Amino acid sequence: MIDTHCHLLPMCDDGPAEWQTCMEMAGNAAAQGVRTIIATPHHRRAPYDNPPEKIREIVGRFNQMAEKENLAVTVLEGQEFHWEGNAPWHRAVEGLQTLGSTGYALLELPHRRTPASFREDLAAFRARGLHVVIAHPERHLPFVQDPLKLYSFLREGAYAQLTASSLTGHHGKAVQEAAWTMARNGWVHLLASDAHNLGSRPNRLEAAYALAAGELGDRLPELWMRNAERLVRDEELRREEFVTRKTGVRWWNIRIP
Template structure:
């Protein structure tokens, strides 16, 4: 498996604290069947500022350590930039790191709302030849209340990535239910761990794929796994026609 979202680089955000933590996460990833991880430290989220140069250096150091310990895991450079008005400048200044130096770029929204300039920024990013991927939309409160926001973003070219722990119910029944609604509406293109540690925020990726397989069948599972591979290559990912979310009311009644 490939995990495109993980906070495995040590000492630069709220993920792994030490190199030993990084190694422990790597061992857990391999045990789960993950062979490649894109390291995606936070950037410009009000707490952390991890530029491309820092990420490349940290990625190289971790790969060296994993090689020394004969851990069969490859770490690739990525980043989780919080949405902000200077993202395009950050790209020009080479402070922003795309996922494995491809055309795919993570965008993290605030947890409580969707900024008014989001649609324009996503459009401007695409004008630069990049494809924005909205991370964990299922945990954005305004998205939950107004899922048509995500529909419009996806319809206009953006992609989205849902967290494995959301699919598994680790973030609660409401988030799990909304994640399933997004999947059913073809508004999800990737499943990734967003792992931070081995206690409260671990991988759970294999379990998430099992759940998706049991609920939606092999084709949906294949789509998500294949998209992770296509992303690494910088190829066009698989997309189904996006649908409007059918908002479920209490007790699952429409």
């Protein structure tokens, strides 16, 4: 498996505070079958500032340590860019590090509002050959209140990356309901851990994939897994046929491990 969103790097943000926890998190991921992790420290989200050169340096150090310890995990550079929709555009993206140095950029939207310029921002990214991946849309309040708002941005070319812990119910019922609605409607293209530690926010990727396969069948989880591989190879991600239904999901009957 490939984890395309993980706060693994130490002393960068609200992830691990030291190398020991970082290596333990990597070992935990490896035990679940994860072989590649894209490290995505927060950037432009106060008080965190993690420009590409800093991320590359720490990623390089991790991979050296992992090789010495015979840890079967490779970390790639990435970033979770907090997107406020600032203008001018070229200054707003200063310090952007794409996922695995590909053409995919992981954007985190403000929790309670969608930037008014976001539709135009997506067009600006496309014009520069970049694809936008929206991080944890199921935790973005406007999408929780109306998932069809997410669908409108997918029609503009954006991709959606779901958090494993949202499917398993560890971010609350409202987030879980939104996550399953998005998944069932085919509005999800990637599944990632968004792990921060080994306690309150561990890597639940294996459990989420198993849960999704049990509830949705193999087709969508397989799509998410293959899309992670395509992303690392800088290939175009595949989409399920869009479904524009607004119907509710019987998420309260979903089996939680």
